[in-house]
């Protein structure tokens with residue numbers, strides 16, 4: 001049954017390419033993280049128990065001795081880390097609650113929150129993406145607490161991700177909560193699937209951008225880039 005599901009998956013194609021054709025190329029298909037309709041039928045407690053069992057099987061298959069004192073707690077640790085930390089952003093119950101305030105200062109220019117450090121994981125290899133996000137918005141009459149900008153980045157980072165989707169998901173959330181198109185997101189990140197394996201390029205970083213509304217003009221893009229470069 002298991003084997004059947006796997007071989008069926010490998011037979012599927014994306015834009016006419018098979019999984020083997022795609023190889024290490026990081027394609028993504030949708031703004032939304034692809035989730036099953038039944039994703040939250042299982043409790044977090046049950047998910048951790050199941051992941052622990054499955055991860056110990058992986059460790060066993062690669063030949064590790066799970067009776068070793070150093071290794072025996074690893075399946076439980078990985079399960080807890082997956083559900084409660086590094087993939088906690090899959091569950092809408094963990095989405096940050098956003099409170100908006102009236103723009104009493106009448107500050108009508110761009111606000112930039114730069115160098116928001118995040119840790120995510122590549123959905124194609126399940127190894128870390130480490131980067132910095134820079135966010136800008138122009139108030140439509142409402143302002144957001146600065147820490148919430150950081151929390152929105154962390155929420156979407158804590159999923160299996162591709163950088164393009166992470167950028168767009170953050171931009172989309174900002175547009176929705178701030179009720180404006182005038183948002184910008186710039187992400188500069190290192191992908192360990194590129195650095196530590198595959199082509200083993202330790203120096204390259206990937207930059208993705210979203211310039212919405214008033215930010216999507218050559219002069220605003222240059223202005224924003226000047227702030228980010230200093």
Ligand SMILES: [Zn+2]
Nearest residue numbers: 122124125193
């Ligand atoms: Zn990858």
